[in-house]
Amino acid sequence: MNRALGRDARDLPILLRAALEVAEQALRDIDSRPAGVLMRAVERVGLPREGLGAAGALDRFRAAFEPLMTGSAGPRYWGFVTGSVTPAALVGDWLTPVFDNNAIGQTEPGAALIEREAIGLLRELLGLPAELAGTFVSGATMANMVGLAQARQWAAARSGARADRDGLYGLPPPRVLSGAAHASIDKALSMLGVGRRQRVSLPLMAGRQAVDVAALASALDRADGAACIVVASAGTADTGDFDDLAAIGALRRERDFWLHVDAAFGGFAACSPIHRHLVDGWESADSITVDCHKWLNVPYDSGVQWTRHRELQLQVFGNSAAYLPPPGAEAEPLHLAPENSRRLRALPAWFTLLAYGADGYREIVERDAALASALGERVAASAELRLLAPVRLNVVCFTLADPEPGRVARFIAELRADGRVFLTPTTLGGVPAARAALSGWRTEERDLDVAWSAILEAARRGHA
């Protein structure tokens, strides 16, 4: 055995304690770690011949890279839509590679049962009906891809074809109808061979990012026999807006189309009786996307794809080989997801769902939403800033009072350099803007005050 490997095997308990110390210190200081960190070059090292041992690698990590780690697990990283990691999720994630069971199916009974139980717990948390079956994937992009792969299979079947077997050659393209779809929808259409251009952006309600349902109804009527796939948004990244899922669900009862709901973060509105109305109607969807590394606050990478059409999912992702378990009564993840071998992503989710339950998640969602709403009020009342959309759940989209593009870019760059809060830029109706998305369990009232000071100072400098 290699010397370094032999030494590490012998010293494993010591190494784990060293890693624990690093973790304890990083978590103790997480409130003061800069939310955002600017990119800079580090000295490169080549592959060592003998190896440094884990302790040597840990030293280099601490010296070169730990200072460059952003506070994305901390309380004021409000860019993109970013969850933190609950204590129970961290415990679950730490234990995952200790066992390193390959979550392909029944050959690993512990993994298979945990995954099934985690899906059940998440289904209860979100109030989804039993007809929707869930599969863990790496995130919302993959969940969108897996859902739309089934929609593609459904669309081909309408022409009497099996897309998984024969490909898409000679088939009429489906029509993909959406309001303000997330960019990952187009990426999924690209990966699936459907093509980005098959997606039609429909008119939005005035001043909203929600689709005009009357325009959707008439687009469906004008489809001329083409198979239609409707992609509805439950929580848009720019403003956190929601399509009227109840109205789209009602259309679904009268007309034949596939309904895919991208509820990556907005699905967690279902955890709270105050916000649940935003997803009313989503239960009629054919496929739904929910991200776990956002508001469930588990580590990357984790999302769940929900479907009413297991048989189509098995057609697309079934993976038969003599040495592999066949698709059984209990569908094996191996036959349901793009990956064959896969990490037991369910374990952190299982831990946190059991640890904090319905009340825990209700509180996190309501607190983040209340803080986002309070931030929106401060923005609306300030002379320096302008709120660009009402705060519907947890996203605050705003700009400078004078949103000249150079100023707004400077404003965001200043905040990055300052480090107290991390926001990401966007453009809304041609206006350059910043957006704050609150979806971490650590964020509290005092963080709003810290972030607000940083935002105001940067806005004043931006206007100067």
Ligand SMILES: *Cc1c(COP(=O)(O)O)cnc(C)c1O
């Ligand atoms: C974040 C997000 C995605 C993409 O999710 P990843 O986890 O980054 O793959 C898709 N749709 C919506 C609405 C999102 O917020």
